[in-house]
Amino acid sequence: MENSFESAFELHNLQEWFHVYDLQTKEIYLLAFFLVLAMLAIIVSKKYNLPIVVGYVLFGIVISPDILNLIPFLESEFHSWYEFLIIKLDYITQIALAFIVFTIGSELSLRTFRRLGKSIYLITILEALGGAVISALAVYLVGAPIYMALLLGAIAAASAPASTIMVLKEYNAEGPLSSTLMAVVGLDNTLALILFALISPVAMMFIGTGEALSFQLLLTPVVEISAAILIGLVIGYLTQHYISMVDDKTKKVVAMLTSVVLSSALSLVFGLSSLIANLALGFAIRNFAEKNLEISEYLDTLTIPLYAMFFIFAGAEIRFSQMGSTVFLITALVFLISRIIGKYGGAILAGRFSDAAPVVKKYIGLGLFPQGGVAIALAFSVQKQFTQIPDASLMIFNMVILTAALTEIFGPLFTKEAVIRSGEAEE
Amino acid sequence: MNELINFSAHEVENWLVFNNIADKELYLISFFLLFAFLVVLLAKKYRIPIVVGYVFLGILLSPDIISIFPRIDQEMSNMYTFVLANLDYVTNIALAFIAFTIGSELSIKTIKRLGKSIFSIAIMESAAAFLVVTAAVYMIGRPLYMALLFGAIASATAPAATVMVLKEYNAEGPLTSTIMAVVGLDDAFALIIFSLISPIAYSQYKGEGAINFSEVLVLPLIEIFGAIILGLLFGYAAQYLLIKFNEKTRKILTIVTTITLSSSVSIFFGFSALIANMSVGFAVRNFAKKNLQISEEIDTLTIPLYAMFFIIAGTEIRFSEMGSLSFLLIAFIYLTARIIGKVGGSTLAARISGAPEAVKKYIGLGLLPQSGVAIALAYSVQQQYAQDPEVGLLIFNTLLLTAAMTEVFGPLLTKYAVVNAGESQMDTNHH
Numbered sequence: 001m002e003n004s005f006e007s008a009f010e011l012h013n014l015q016e017w018f019h020v021y022d023l024q025t026k027e028i029y030l031l032a033f034f035l036v037l038a039m040l041a042i043i044v045s046k047k048y049n050l051p052i053v054v055g056y057v058l059f060g061i062v063i064s065p066d067i068l069n070l071i072p073f074l075e076s077e078f079h080s081w082y083e084f085l086i087i088k089l090d091y092i093t094q095i096a097l098a099f100i101v102f103t104i105g106s107e108l109s110l111r112t113f114r115r116l117g118k119s120i121y122l123i124t125i126l127e128a129l130g131g132a133v134i135s136a137l138a139v140y141l142v143g144a145p146i147y148m149a150l151l152l153g154a155i156a157a158a159s160a161p162a163s164t165i166m167v168l169k170e171y172n173a174e175g176p177l178s179s180t181l182m183a184v185v186g187l188d189n190t191l192a193l194i195l196f197a198l199i200s201p202v203a204m205m206f207i208g209t210g211e212a213l214s215f216q217l218l219l220t221p222v223v224e225i226s227a228a229i230l231i232g233l234v235i236g237y238l239t240q241h242y243i244s245m246v247d248d249k250t251k252k253v254v255a256m257l258t259s260v261v262l263s264s265a266l267s268l269v270f271g272l273s274s275l276i277a278n279l280a281l282g283f284a285i286r287n288f289a290e291k292n293l294e295i296s297e298y299l300d301t302l303t304i305p306l307y308a309m310f311f312i313f314a315g316a317e318i319r320f321s322q323m324g325s326t327v328f329l330i331t332a333l334v335f336l337i338s339r340i341i342g343k344y345g346g347a348i349l350a351g352r353f354s355d356a357a358p359v360v361k362k363y364i365g366l367g368l369f370p371q372g373g374v375a376i377a378l379a380f381s382v383q384k385q386f387t388q389i390p391d392a393s394l395m396i397f398n399m400v401i402l403t404a405a406l407t408e409i410f411g412p413l414f415t416k417e418a419v420i421r422s423g424e425a426e427e
Numbered sequence: 428m429n430e431l432i433n434f435s436a437h438e439v440e441n442w443l444v445f446n447n448i449a450d451k452e453l454y455l456i457s458f459f460l461l462f463a464f465l466v467v468l469l470a471k472k473y474r475i476p477i478v479v480g481y482v483f484l485g486i487l488l489s490p491d492i493i494s495i496f497p498r499i500d501q502e503m504s505n506m507y508t509f510v511l512a513n514l515d516y517v518t519n520i521a522l523a524f525i526a527f528t529i530g531s532e533l534s535i536k537t538i539k540r541l542g543k544s545i546f547s548i549a550i551m552e553s554a555a556a557f558l559v560v561t562a563a564v565y566m567i568g569r570p571l572y573m574a575l576l577f578g579a580i581a582s583a584t585a586p587a588a589t590v591m592v593l594k595e596y597n598a599e600g601p602l603t604s605t606i607m608a609v610v611g612l613d614d615a616f617a618l619i620i621f622s623l624i625s626p627i628a629y630s631q632y633k634g635e636g637a638i639n640f641s642e643v644l645v646l647p648l649i650e651i652f653g654a655i656i657l658g659l660l661f662g663y664a665a666q667y668l669l670i671k672f673n674e675k676t677r678k679i680l681t682i683v684t685t686i687t688l689s690s691s692v693s694i695f696f697g698f699s700a701l702i703a704n705m706s707v708g709f710a711v712r713n714f715a716k717k718n719l720q721i722s723e724e725i726d727t728l729t730i731p732l733y734a735m736f737f738i739i740a741g742t743e744i745r746f747s748e749m750g751s752l753s754f755l756l757i758a759f760i761y762l763t764a765r766i767i768g769k770v771g772g773s774t775l776a777a778r779i780s781g782a783p784e785a786v787k788k789y790i791g792l793g794l795l796p797q798s799g800v801a802i803a804l805a806y807s808v809q810q811q812y813a814q815d816p817e818v819g820l821l822i823f824n825t826l827l828l829t830a831a832m833t834e835v836f837g838p839l840l841t842k843y844a845v846v847n848a849g850e851s852q853m854d855t856n857h858h
Contacts (some may be wrong), residue, residue: 015512017439025694027516032691035684042677052676084440088513090449091456250477253730254467258460265457268450301727304679 023088030085031309037063038308051163053311053372054408057401060315067320086313096310097377098264098278099303101193104374105232105282106296107161107186112179119354120183123347127368128157128188130346131339132195138338144331147203148392151382154199155400156339158192160372161185163408167415175424176357181367181415189374190279196378197225197273200385207389228267228276235259235266236284243285243293253298259285275381307373314376317383318401322394331395336403343368359422366418370411371404379404451510456735462488463734476842478591478737482834485741492746511742514735519700521736522800523690524729525587526701528594529611530658530708531722537604544782545605548773549612552794553582555772556765557620563764564757572631576808576822579624581765583617585798586610586701587740588834591733592841594726600850601783606793606841609773614701614800615651621804622647629811632818654693654702661689661703662710669711669719679724685711701800737834740798744831745824754824762829769794789844796837797830 018024037059045055061067065079113120136153140146164185168178201221239259243252259281267277285293322328344365351361379400386393419425443449466480486492490511494504538545561578565571589610593603626643665685672678686704693703711719770791777787805826809819845851 014439014442015509018512024516024519028519028687028694029691031516031520032684032687035680035687038680039684042680046677080435080437084437087440087443088448091452094449094453095456248471249726250730251467251471253727254460254464254734257731258457258464261453261457261460265454268453298727300675301679301724302731304676305683305728308680 023085026081026085027089030082030089034309034312035305037312038305041308041312051160051166051370051372051408051412053160053162053307053376054405056308056311057315057376057405057408060312061318061401061405062315063312064316064318064320066318092306093310093313093380094264094274095261096303096306097380098260098274099299099306100310100373100377101275101278102260102282103299103303104161104186104189104193105279105284106286106299108190108283108286110287113183113187116180116183117355119350119356119360120180120187122354123180123350123356123360123364124184124187124191126350127184127343127346127365128191128195130342130344130349131368132157132192132342134342134345135335135339138334139331142330142334143327145206145392147206147389148396150199150203150206151196151386151396152335152399154192154196155375155378155382155396156192156335156342156371157195158189158371158374158378159185159343159368160370160375160404160408160411161189162372163370163412164367164415167412167419171416171419171425173419173424173426175359175422177359177363177367177422178419178424180356180360181364181418184364185368188368192374192378193275193279194225196381197221197228197276200382204386207386224272225276227270228272228274229280231266231270231272232263232277232280232282233284235263236281237288239281240285240289240293243295244289244291249298252293252295253302256285256295256299257302275377311373311376314380314401317380318398319394322391323398323402328395328398332399332402335399336406339371339403340369340407359424363418363422366414369407369414371400371407375400375404448510448513451506452513455507455510455514459488459735459738460731463738476592476595476838478588478595478733478838479835481734481737482588482741482831485738486744486831486835487741488738489742489744489746491744511739514739517732517735518739519690519694520687521729521732522587523686523700523704524725524732525590526611526704527686527708527711528590528725528729529586529607530662530705530710531712532604532607533611533705533709533712535713538608541601541605541608541782541786544777544780544786545608545612547780548605548776548782548786548790549609549616551776552609552769552773552791553584553613553616553620555775556768557582557624559768559771560761560764563760567756567760569757570632572628573818573822575624575628575631577761577825579617579621579628580801580804580808580822580826581761581768581797582613582620583797583801583804584610584613584769584794585796585800585830585834586614587733587736587798588796588838589793589841591737592838593845595853596842596845597852598845598850599852600785600848602785602789602793602848603845603850605782605786605790606844609790610794611701611705613794614699614705617800618650618699619644619647625808625811632812650697650699651702653696654698654700655706657693657696657698658689658703658706659710661685661692662707663714665707666711666715666719669721670715670717675724678719678721679728682721682725683728740834741831743802743827745827754821757821758825758828761825762832765797765829766795785848785850789848792840792844795840796833797826798834802826802830 038056041055041059042052045052068079132153135156136149139152140149144152161182164181167173168182198221236259239255242255246252260278263277263281264274267274347365347368351364354361379397383393383397462484463481466484467477470477470480490504490508493499493507494501557578560581561574564577565574589606593607623643662685665681668681669678672681685707689703689707690700693700773790773794774787777790782790805823809823812818
């Protein structure tokens with residue numbers, strides 16, 4: 001792209017430009033607009049008993065450009081400003097992503113896993129890989145390019161802790177199935193993130209922009225992932241050490257925020273995956289700490305508005321105009337079904353080999369269908385990273401948002417079924 | 428420059444993407460947060476209010492100081508300034524939360540008890556600051572219109588730093604309530620004074636007479652009463668929802684949405700966003716029939732917001748413009764005269780209105796900080812006097828320098844006041 005305004009003088013003028021068009025005010029309008037949608041989303045999702053994430057995404061879809069274009073009196077100026085502000089506020093979505101992943105990491109408690117036994121690892125690996133491999137294969141077989149199949153496969157490994165927790169809470173479910181389910185959905189998200197970090201350079205290679213397949217190509221992501229993990233672990237270790245020494249709220253909150261944003265920034269500087277770094281950070285803070293750090297309450301409070309904005313924004317990125325084609329619809333349907341088959345099959349298979357309790361073996365597969373925040377976050381990363389194939393990455397994004405919305409709506413019904421049939425629901 | 432104004436949003440958008448502004452923004456925030464963390468450590472250790480640390484840090488991170496560092500060239504420092512300026516909307520949101528806090532501290536009971544002295548203090552301190560500063564600047568030989576502009580801007584007080592100190596030290600009592608209410612109301616009175624004086628100054632400058640006072644006065648009154656009505660309506664709705672919702676996500680989103688939305692709507696209609704959110708806070712506090720238990724959450728949410736806000740406030744200082752002796756003289760006069768006016772006016776009013784002893788003694792010490800709002804007023808002056816840039820620039824730079832200074836020593840004095848009045852609930856003697 002030709003860059004016509006590079007010099008210092010012009011940077012200053014750009015600032016003037018922002019001032020003339022009163023962007024500061026426009027930004028506040030946009031934030032208020034998103035927050036109002038978030039309010040509507042929580043009211044609606046409560047009424048229809050949907051996971052809040054679904055509510056956010058649905059209201060995001062309502063303001064996606066293709067839908068807004070249907071409204072006659074909105075001027076095109078509105079659209080160009082909207083797009084502009086979204087780009088300008090892009091760093092907010094990056095911070096939100098960092099927190100989503102951090103939260104996933106901080107829920108991985110080794111102590112809990114040890115208590116639940118080795119079966120959870122086996123179940124996780126088989127169901128996550130089952131979902132990934134089967135859906136990648138199926139999508140490839142119906143004619144999707146190989147890089148798309150790979151990326152969709154990696155994303156397919158994830159499921160949705162939030163909606164699972166919602167169901168378990170709603171039915172006050174307790175027992176081996178419930179606790180195993182909680183651990184497995186946390187773990188498969190982790191696996192999906194790692195898989196994604198490993199797969200994306202390979203996918204990049206198939207697009208033809210990366211280097212040719214070589215030992216080095218496979219080694220680079222491993223080195224990069226290790227470096228990102230190292231950043232996360234080191235910062236996480238220091239943070240938990242500090243937080244466990246203080247009991248002042250301001251100190252705790254600022255330390256926590258700093259560690260998350262700093263891990264993101266550092267991994268960006270070195271060209272590493274900020275997702276992996278924050279996953280490791282959350283994991284380190286949870287597992288190195290010798291006592292409860294009492295930060296989850298604060299973390300919740302801080303991330304509520306952030307997540308609301310992020311998921312509404314993700315919904316708003318969907319493009320219906322690109323969804324009409326039969327290719328898209330077939331691929332999406334195949335992806336949806338093959339992922340469920342892979343996950344369910346993987347879980348059943350794991351049941352055979354593991355020493356898990358019978359209820360777990362029998363029903364755990366039913367609880368793994370919803371696709372939630374991590375899948376959406378990863379789809380979002382695809383759109384950010386794979387800018388050289390805008391159409392394909394938009395297609396992946398659309399597909400994941402669509403299937404996530406669907407699985408989040410009907411998936412919890414199966415989770416409910418599993419919990420009730422296993423007898424762990426308290427009614 | 429005018430060519431650039433014609434660039435479309437789309438072109439600038441491409442430029443932002445091309446230059447990875449989002450990444451840079453993230454770097455800046457992480458950099459600020461890291462320093463903010465150090466500030467919190469040091470401030471707690473040496474028992475100075477955190478806000479002082481933030482503003483001081485901001486001053487150290489101001490573009491003029493940053494560009495002194497050897498490895499930072501002109502381009503980098505310009506990029507830094509640019510990325511920093513992109514965060515300006517944070518300021519508005521932080522101010523909205525502060526206004527909300529002020530409003531929610533004011534119960535009808537407090538107003539009944541202290542209302543008379545609160546009103547007289549707010550009127551007198553803003554009027555006295557205006558009069559003393561105008562007189563002082565005029566006496567050192569500046570033209571009358573300039574003296575009037577300085578005086579009008581001097582009447583404004585920044586509530587943020589003061590409120591944050593009161594919160595940090597868990598202050599409670601008549602002095603605290605009075606300071607809270609006065610810094611809030613001050614916005615209304617300063618607005619009226621500025622709206623009245625600014626056209627007078629302009630006609631002085633232009634040398635033409637005839638100002639239509641009814642017109643001049645109607646606008647600020649609409650601004651104020653519109654904001655109050657809007658805020659009360661939104662606040663009423665918010666507390667209704669807060670009582671209905673019992674889950675955390677819903678409660679937090681309700682608060683954040685109400686505050687941001689009242690700001691947006693009042694900016695849109697040209698109302699005072701500060702007064703609107705004060706009214707929201709007041710309505711939420713006083714209409715609700717039970718304790719809504721939201722202060723803990725608001726506290727958590729505002730920790731990072733205020734950190735960014737005060738650091739950004741500090742970075743607004745510009746040392747490079749401040750070399751000349753005549754500038755330093757006027758800044759010094761402005762600063763001293765304003766303090767005399769604020770402290771004198773408020774103390775006098777407290778005595779006349781029979782305020783509690785602690786209020787009489789210490790009220791002036793909570794009214795010194797000046798920041799965002801005053802700088803915004805100075806900025807509007809700069810634009811109005813565009814054909815005579817020195818006038819605007821002088822006022823603007825004076826405000827940049829003195830605002831940062833008052834934000835550093837103002838909170839220290841506020842802390843001194845509440846601790847000595849015995850209203851700090853926090854044990855400040857040992858840790």
